[in-house]
Amino acid sequence: MENELTVVLEQLTRLVRQLATAGELSMSALMLLGRLEREGPQRLTELAVGEGVSQPGMTQLVGRLERDGWVRRTTSTGDRRGVLVEVTPAGRELVGVRRNQRAEALNHLLSTLHPEDQAAIGRALPALTRLIEARTSVTTPRSTTHV
Amino acid sequence: MENELTVVLEQLTRLVRQLATAGELSMSALMLLGRLEREGPQRLTELAVGEGVSQPGMTQLVGRLERDGWVRRTTSTGDRRGVLVEVTPAGRELVGVRRNQRAEALNHLLSTLHPEDQAAIGRALPALTRLIEARTSVTTPRSTTHV
DNA sequence: TCGTTTTCCATAACTGTATTATGCATCGTT
DNA sequence: AACGATGCATAATACAGTTATGGAAAACGA
Numbered sequence: 001m002e003n004e005l006t007v008v009l010e011q012l013t014r015l016v017r018q019l020a021t022a023g024e025l026s027m028s029a030l031m032l033l034g035r036l037e038r039e040g041p042q043r044l045t046e047l048a049v050g051e052g053v054s055q056p057g058m059t060q061l062v063g064r065l066e067r068d069g070w071v072r073r074t075t076s077t078g079d080r081r082g083v084l085v086e087v088t089p090a091g092r093e094l095v096g097v098r099r100n101q102r103a104e105a106l107n108h109l110l111s112t113l114h115p116e117d118q119a120a121i122g123r124a125l126p127a128l129t130r131l132i133e134a135r136t137s138v139t140t141p142r143s144t145t146h147v
Numbered sequence: 148m149e150n151e152l153t154v155v156l157e158q159l160t161r162l163v164r165q166l167a168t169a170g171e172l173s174m175s176a177l178m179l180l181g182r183l184e185r186e187g188p189q190r191l192t193e194l195a196v197g198e199g200v201s202q203p204g205m206t207q208l209v210g211r212l213e214r215d216g217w218v219r220r221t222t223s224t225g226d227r228r229g230v231l232v233e234v235t236p237a238g239r240e241l242v243g244v245r246r247n248q249r250a251e252a253l254n255h256l257l258s259t260l261h262p263e264d265q266a267a268i269g270r271a272l273p274a275l276t277r278l279i280e281a282r283t284s285v286t287t288p289r290s291t292t293h294v
Numbered sequence: 295t296c297g298t299t300t301t302c303c304a305t306a307a308c309t310g311t312a313t314t315a316t317g318c319a320t321c322g323t324t
Numbered sequence: 325a326a327c328g329a330t331g332c333a334t335a336a337t338a339c340a341g342t343t344a345t346g347g348a349a350a351a352c353g354a
Contacts, residue, residue, distance in 0.1 A: 001265075002253040004272045010181075011279040012156075013174055014199045016163045021312055026339070027160055034157075045302065052161045057341055059304060064339075081302045081349045106149040112281045117274035118148075124271030125151045127264035132158040134259045168341055173310070192331060204312055206333060211310080228320045228331045 028053075029065055030098060033087060036071065037095045041086035043077075070094060175200075176212055177245060180234055183218065184242045188233035217241060 020027040032051060036042065042050075048058035062085055065071040070091035074084045087095070110118055167174040179198060183189065189197075195205035209232055212218040217238035221231045234242070257265055 001269050001272070002250050002257065004276070005253060005257075005268070006249065008272060008275050008279065009159075010178055011276075012159055013163050013178065015279065015282065016156075016160050017175070017312085018199055019160075021339085028164070028340070031157055031160065043302085052165055053340085054342065055303070056305080056343085060340075063304095079302080079350070083303065102153065103149050106152055109278060109281055110149065110152075113274060113277060117277060120271040120274040121152075121278065122148050124267045124275075125148070125155065127260060127267040128155050128271075129151070129158075130260060130264060131256060131268065132155065132162065134256055135162065164341085168310085175311070190331080200311085201313065202332070203314085203334080207311075210333095226321070226331080230332065 025070075025094070025098070028061060029070070030095070032061060032065065033070060033091050033095045034099070036085065036087040037092055041074070041084045044083045044085060047085060065091070172217075172241070172245070175208060176217070177242070179208060179212065180217060180238050180242045181246070183232060183234040184239055188221070188231045191230045191232060194232060212238070 016027060025033070028051070032047065035047070035050060044058055044062060045055055047062070048055045051058065053061070062071060062073065066073060070088060072086050072088050074086060075082070076084055110121070113121075163174060172180070175198070179194065182194070182197060191205055191209060192202055194209070195202045198205065200208070209218060209220065213220060217235060219233050219235050221233060222229065223231055257268070260268075
């Protein structure tokens with residue numbers, strides 16, 4: 001079974017790689033924007049932990065997004081060291097558009113499958129969620145397992 | 148349903164990103180080595196198409212792998228323009244080790260799930276394979292859909 | 295209150311991964 | 325023999341990620 005899973009994972013990896021370099025925004029950027037849109041303004045360090053990248057990596061990502069007008073750095077908290085990152089209206093708009101595109105594409109893809117296949121995927125989703133959950137909780141910082 | 152699928156895809160993206168920068172070999176490199184080990188020596192252009200990257204991208208990837216001794220460029224075919232890329236013994240060894248690590252990790256992960264969850268994933272694998280199949284066949288070169 | 299430690303972020307330096315545009319050698323074809 | 329097509333390499337660029345380091349502000353401890 002894990003062989004077949006491996007094939008699926010490798011194909012998904014190719015998919016993710018292509019998505020990461022296509023269109024106006026990278027996958028990392030889109031996911032960050034999505035988080036900010038869902039959860040509201042957050043500290044830079046929180047974002048780094050949440051997205052699973054290093055703090056300097058997050059600083060740079062936020063820098064690029066700020067340069068292009070999708071997010072804004074503010075310092076509104078009492079702590080003057082802290083930086084609060086928030087999505088701009090333009091960024092919010094962009095997230096909405098991309099979310100719709102994605103939902104549409106996924107629905108179209110799913111519609112090409114037989115109903116039994118759709119049902120099988122639907123029934124496996126909670127399990128898949130838990131599978132990934134198990135991995136991320138097992139993983140200690142910077143000790144990635146070799147999946 | 149596509150919302151839940153999206154969550155799984157996003158989590159997978161984080162996983163892929165972490166795997167891509169961890170350990171001695173990137174995800175791209177491992178997948179290329181795996182292909183060469185499975186399917187034997189191949190032309191550089193074939194590899195680029197198979198892995199879904201541009202030809203210069205593949206040239207560079209092969210260059211890094213060659214520098215580190217995992218693959219070799221040969222020109223054995225009649226066509227003197229062509230480059231045949233083959234995995235070295237060291238590369239073959241490395242692929243085997245990583246494959247085992249991965250299988251072990253996946254099995255461990257699966258074993259943490261309830262049997263019903265495992266069964267659900269098992270039943271969904273063929274459907275997932277077809278889902279990905281549908282996407283890659285729909286996608287024309289450099290016109291990535293927004294999944 | 296003052297010194298020390300810790301936290302938060304930025305910067306520097308580096309590596310890798312990808313792209314497009316371009317050029318050169320070779321192959322096939324006419 | 326010339327010409328177009330093919331195969332690969334290179335250049336230039338941008339993004340994505342890392343570790344190491346530094347500086348400012350906060351928190352803490354006598």
